[in-house]
Amino acid sequence: MFAERWICFCCPHAHKLQRSIVPVEQVPSKKSSKSRVKKKSDITLSSVIIIQSWFRRRQALFEIRRKAAWTIYQNIEYAGEQDQLKLYNFFLDLMQAVAKDPREALVIAKVLRRSSSLSATAEELELTESTSPETVNIEPSYKGLHVQLPINKGHFEALILGFQRGESLHARYVLLILHEVRRILKRLPNINVVSTHQSTCVTVIGDLHGNLSDLLLIFHKNGLPSNENPYIFNGDIVDRGSQSIELFILISVAFIVYPTNVYLNRGNHEDHVLNLRYGFMKEILRKYKSHATKLLHLFENIYRWLPVASLIDDHIFVTHGGISDITDMTKINRIQRSQYVSILSPSFVIPETDEQVQINSLSNDQLLEWRQMLDLLWSDPKQENGCEPNTYRGGGCYWGPDITDQVLKKHNWSLIIRSHECKEEGFDYCHGKKVLTIFSASNYYAAGSNRGAYVKIFKNQPLAIVQFLATKNTVKPLTLWERVSHVEEQALRNLMEKFSANQSRLMKEFRLKDPHQSGRIAINEWCDIVTHVLELQLPWRTLKSRLVDIDSNGLIVYESSFRSRELQCCINSQVINRRQSLCQTIYRNKDLLETVFRAIDKDNSGVISMQEFTDVCVFLGNHNGSKFDEKQMTDLAKSIDLDKNGVIDFNEFLEAFRIVDIGLRTSNPTT
Numbered sequence: 001m002f003a004e005r006w007i008c009f010c011c012p013h014a015h016k017l018q019r020s021i022v023p024v025e026q027v028p029s030k031k032s033s034k035s036r037v038k039k040k041s042d043i044t045l046s047s048v049i050i051i052q053s054w055f056r057r058r059q060a061l062f063e064i065r066r067k068a069a070w071t072i073y074q075n076i077e078y079a080g081e082q083d084q085l086k087l088y089n090f091f092l093d094l095m096q097a098v099a100k101d102p103r104e105a106l107v108i109a110k111v112l113r114r115s116s117s118l119s120a121t122a123e124e125l126e127l128t129e130s131t132s133p134e135t136v137n138i139e140p141s142y143k144g145l146h147v148q149l150p151i152n153k154g155h156f157e158a159l160i161l162g163f164q165r166g167e168s169l170h171a172r173y174v175l176l177i178l179h180e181v182r183r184i185l186k187r188l189p190n191i192n193v194v195s196t197h198q199s200t201c202v203t204v205i206g207d208l209h210g211n212l213s214d215l216l217l218i219f220h221k222n223g224l225p226s227n228e229n230p231y232i233f234n235g236d237i238v239d240r241g242s243q244s245i246e247l248f249i250l251i252s253v254a255f256i257v258y259p260t261n262v263y264l265n266r267g268n269h270e271d272h273v274l275n276l277r278y279g280f281m282k283e284i285l286r287k288y289k290s291h292a293t294k295l296l297h298l299f300e301n302i303y304r305w306l307p308v309a310s311l312i313d314d315h316i317f318v319t320h321g322g323i324s325d326i327t328d329m330t331k332i333n334r335i336q337r338s339q340y341v342s343i344l345s346p347s348f349v350i351p352e353t354d355e356q357v358q359i360n361s362l363s364n365d366q367l368l369e370w371r372q373m374l375d376l377l378w379s380d381p382k383q384e385n386g387c388e389p390n391t392y393r394g395g396g397c398y399w400g401p402d403i404t405d406q407v408l409k410k411h412n413w414s415l416i417i418r419s420h421e422c423k424e425e426g427f428d429y430c431h432g433k434k435v436l437t438i439f440s441a442s443n444y445y446a447a448g449s450n451r452g453a454y455v456k457i458f459k460n461q462p463l464a465i466v467q468f469l470a471t472k473n474t475v476k477p478l479t480l481w482e483r484v485s486h487v488e489e490q491a492l493r494n495l496m497e498k499f500s501a502n503q504s505r506l507m508k509e510f511r512l513k514d515p516h517q518s519g520r521i522a523i524n525e526w527c528d529i530v531t532h533v534l535e536l537q538l539p540w541r542t543l544k545s546r547l548v549d550i551d552s553n554g555l556i557v558y559e560s561s562f563r564s565r566e567l568q569c570c571i572n573s574q575v576i577n578r579r580q581s582l583c584q585t586i587y588r589n590k591d592l593l594e595t596v597f598r599a600i601d602k603d604n605s606g607v608i609s610m611q612e613f614t615d616v617c618v619f620l621g622n623h624n625g626s627k628f629d630e631k632q633m634t635d636l637a638k639s640i641d642l643d644k645n646g647v648i649d650f651n652e653f654l655e656a657f658r659i660v661d662i663g664l665r666t667s668n669p670t671t
Helices: 030-097 102-112 120-130 153-164 171-185 212-222 244-257 272-278 280-305 329-334 364-378 401-411 480-501 503-512 523-534 540-547 558-562 566-570 573-578 581-588 590-600 610-623 630-640 650-659 662-667
Strands: 002-006 019-023 191-194 201-205 231-233 262-264 309-312 316-319 347-350 355-358 387-389 397-399 415-418 427-430 435-438 452-458 464-468
Touching (some): 171 280, 191 262, 212 244, 212 464, 244 280, 272 280, 435 452, 480 503, 480 540, 480 558, 503 558, 523 558
Parallel strands (some): 191 309, 231 262, 316 415, 415 435
Antiparallel strands (some): 002 019, 201 452, 387 397
């Protein structure tokens, strides 16, 4: 009789030892028994080594894919912020260039939205009257939450429960809360003074960006704000997320109930210019419709009264963006922060004189003061020494470890806590652990893309960083493989939208490098072209296998760059066969167009006139170097009013560019 003994296939020599037949009757000798034990041990060791090697390769692959996806997200995000700054600079230049044309100057002034014939005092009074809660009636059908003065802890807890159930708060009560917040903020200094002596601990929260679930999770883990449990909210409460209004209301009520233990710092997104583009304005218009204008004006006014930093125990400086080589607390404390309706706005009010001035009309001292504000809200740290303009975002500066040492020494601080940048673990130290970034919005780019974190500052103890990941109860926790795959998929989808929106420009460049029209170009050429056209500094060599086809000779099949389905959703197939340039220009600049559209819609009615639409298209064309024919735009404007009511809403606007192209048809009768 014989028995079978199976050998582990993990062994490199397993193909030689697949199965051996051993006679049962044979009694193995002591020596052969030891030999078998040694052989078994060798096989086990070989198996472990193979498994470890496989695991490390997979881990390295995960890391490469994760970093590539992360780079895509950040490049697209910062490119958007840079476009917003370019847009504002464009309007400044345009205002000067067309000053001789009253009609165009009026349109541009409406886009800038901050010119006013009222004095600062009169403007404040007018705002108080026009946004009074008494101007809004509560409908008998309203079944939601109710708030009345004085606002107390009970209101705060009721709002938390109500928002968890998906309830909304009536516009009258939102106005009531915002007016109370504004009243308290106006009494505060530019820099909050915070102490751990009574509470022993202060919690600092970074960017939340409209993610209510993150705030509720923090409150659950860390406790509600109170006199014994103070919080600092370090800016960027709104935009991007879908519940910015609820988030701002909750934090505002906590601030009203505990005004000496809840501290608010202004972020770069507490700015009406950014709200135009990144969702907060749209959210208010969607949720509050007829009362949206009152709310938007009041929010814009509240932003100007927000403190710009907090100082904990005189040695830990907390601000949203960071510092620069000109950061000076003495100057910051003297700034009239209420004059900065928008940190990016080219015009603001000087309270002492009630005069409005443009940025390009300021003195050197006034420009340096503005720089102090801009740097606090927009700057990012870098690893190299020095201080330079933040070209990646388009605003603020990059500052190095030498600048950190210089500012810490000058003010006798030990640590700078800032936010402003999404970090995969929710936090990140740099400059020898003298700068700490805290980011509190988890799943910021996609589900599983990053953790959120907050930091607890103790009296005479090391600080503690708490990480978290907010997930819905109905969502099964993702494995590492699923999380990386999901994040990568979303990132690539965003990137392919860029390819689709720039197809004409890319194809033109590809064909210049392909004189024989083979449909193929070298990898180096493809990488250079997509970097230049898309204006994204990405690891294209690493990404190429996920974006394009490569032939057997290692050449890029460049038409495969546009296999994304997003293009089909945005550009009608018949238009593709005729001419894509106009539609692609519109799609490529969709966010920019919406920003301008909502800015020109001064009364926030959601519609613009035919003439205003034509002006927008002409301005956009000049801004992007694409000269649109004005007659073509006029004809197109007439065709866009699909319901023929004499005005254009934004959905009508985008839909018309998807299915209608009268201008192109009239200019090319052969198609």
